[in-house]
Amino acid sequence: MRDRQHGTYVKYKLDACRCYPCCFADSQYRANRRRAIAYGTWQPYVDAEPVRQHVRTLMDFGIGWKRVAALADVPTGVLTKLLYGHPQRGMAPSKQVRPKNAIALLAIQPTLDNLGSAVSVDATGTRRRLQALVAGGWPQAQLAARLAMQPGNFGSIIKRPQVIVRTVRLVHGLYDELWRVDPREHGVDNQAYSRARNHASDRGWAPVGAWDDDRLDDPDAFPDWTGLCGTPEGSAAHYRHKIPCCGPCRTARATARRAQPTSKAAA
Template sequence: MGRPAIPAEAFDHGDPRRYRRGCRCTTCKAGVTATVRRQRYLRATGRGATVSPQRAARHIELLRSLGMSDKEIQAESGVCQNVFYRIIGQRSEIRRDSETRILAVKPRQIDAPRSGIHLAGRGTILRLRALAADGWPAVHLGERCGKHKQFIVHLQNSDPDTTVVRRWVADYVAALSQQLAGQRPEDHGVPTHIAERIRKTAADKGWAGTAYWDPDDYDNPDFTPAVEDTTPRRQVIAENAHWLMRTNNLDRFATAQRLGVHKSYVDHALREHPEYGLEVAA
């Protein structure tokens, strides 16, 4: 099913697009006549009605880098969505007037929440990795962010020190991390075998779960989670359970939720490592 047709009323009188959609008023007739004459003039002087999309694409990238969203650029330029993304893809030549409309949008800095400005991607990548270490599959994270799972996987495997992301992506992921931190995916419809598989894959890559991070640590390049590959997992769980119960006055059930494991796993870990056996609440 295709997109609904844009009505003539969406364009001003005198715009050729309104004429092509059926408006035959004097102003629209004059507008389309002027357009035809201009096209004839351009062809006669060796300049066609179409141009390479490169200049327009570069201008769009500049506008995006300053924080303007695609919808804002489309609204200010009057270029429809199909043409807009055809310019970005640079798949074919575009009409000269489309290029003119894009270039007429004045660059300006927009540093507002949910904007398209570029930010360092470290915090976003490490938050997504931590959620994977808790057992959250990329498909579930993508659905909650409104993105495809491959976008999430791509970010998780990107270099935290060189990757940049849009501010709105960083905002969505930060909110998602805060919402899901310490929760078990199995309690939200994720099958146990899938969550365990995701945890194992993340552990093999050395990714630390959300229990090892404070919200501000993700963006701190000098912070490294205290997870040693040579330390048995149950010892790590026991140590972190001890810390959570001591500093946050949590019982074992709440501690297990924060660590992304079952309460029985915390029980076993503390029995195996009695040095971390501080009891706040059973």
């Protein structure tokens, strides 16, 4: 039996609960139904196609249809009929669904929180968060210990293109905990601190301050090392701050140089 909330018509109908709140909810449902029928506004079903497309979008994101059903608290049979019908009985996918099921399914969004913990996802944000912490002076061995990982496994996360959701959540939590923390105030000696920062610098790993929080997970985003990165002025800012010039600034500088002769000719 599902752990449905008391005081609902669904609990009364599907779980045969006869407690006072559920009986009251059933009586209200029936009264509202009779009233809607009398006024000609009763709508027991709605078009299934928008709901079906939404569920398929969730599935493409990585949320299996059974998990969608569980998140929406909708019987799996509803999803089976919605998506596949019943081929053995010659039944096509549902053309209509009940409004309450449609509302519940459409409310489920393709977010990290709704993914199963073993689903593989893009590792861009995970990789950038770990690299930023190393750039801030956190030794990889200490970060691995905080994630309950072996150092070898930790090192591969920084390089691999995909990770499972469980790892993403762990790294998000670690980053939120440590991104403003000075490692030297939490047991990291000066030598290990400098070694971690040099390791990150040699590999061009961006520090925390180079990323906007809302761009960390965007594969097309690039770190803003100077506040002017990606603009023609960015390369000069790199020089002033003694930071190696990044790719977007090199590209912007080259584009600006190519445009100069054209501008002079036009003048």
